[in-house]
Amino acid sequence: MDRLVLTDAQWAKIEPHCLGKLSDPGRSGRDNRLFIEAVLWIVRTGSPWRDLPATFGNWNTAFRRFRDWREADVFKRIFDALSGDPDMEYAMVDATIVKVHRHGQGAKGGPQSQAIGRSKGGITTKILALTDALGNLVRFKLLPGNRYDTIGVAPLIDGINFEALLGDKAFDANWIIEELDQRGAKVVISQRSQRKNPRAIDEEIYKWRHLIENFFCKLKEFKRIAMRACKTDRSFEAMIYLAAGVINSR
Secondary structure (H helix, E strand, O other): OOOOOOOHHHHHHHHHHOOOOOOOOOOOOOOHHHHHHHHHHHHHHOOOHHHOOHHHOOHHHHHHHHHHHHHOOHHHHHHHHHHOOOOOOOEEEEEEEEEEOHHHOOOOOOHHHOOOEEEOOEEEEEEEEEEOOOOOEEEEEEEEOOOOHHHHHHHHHOOOOOOEEEEOHHHOOHHHHHHHHHHOOEEEEOOOOOOOOOOOOOHHHHHHHHHHHHHHHHHOOOHHHHEEOOOOHHHHHHHHHHHHHHHHOO
16 A cells, blocks of 8 residues: 555554564564554545455454454553643543444444434434543543433543633533532533523633544544444444544644
């Protein structure tokens, strides 16, 4: 393939976290960098594993290797290595909906066993994300497309310190505002019209919320994420971690 994704600088951060290094016990992996490029090709193009170009090797071998790395949380470690230290002057929270391809609806236990639900857009998954002040992903959570955004906020902000939290009206919930007040964090969340005593928010800081929307636009350039074709949440999460790590390190 002429057009690859990883730069030498990115690979230098990824390499120590790969399985099958020469220093690892057991069988060594064959060209880990090419394997990561193979996964990125799948995520970027949205293609089925069976369509993986022969340049990357046997598709079934690559898929089984992806599954092993997924179970070992390697892609989360790669994301952490590529992301570095986030800028938590303030954080932003938002969600985006992705449609689920019919190939992604066949997990054991049915769609109800995964973060898949029926919303106005059909069969969908919701990606709820927390980014830093630069719009780089810090954490995310998958929800069925028909669930409220606020349901996944607590685990996203748990244990993370920030000076302010930016969000749209979907996050104007009393418990979120009370939590931020207890932390001493600034509330920069657009207020619902029915709120009896709306709070004034810093409009200048709120303008920066476009950065998390920009992140979602970059994330959806990876077609396997823009339309979910993964049957399990674990596989979909692994692909998001890898794509987001590349975005964060650009």
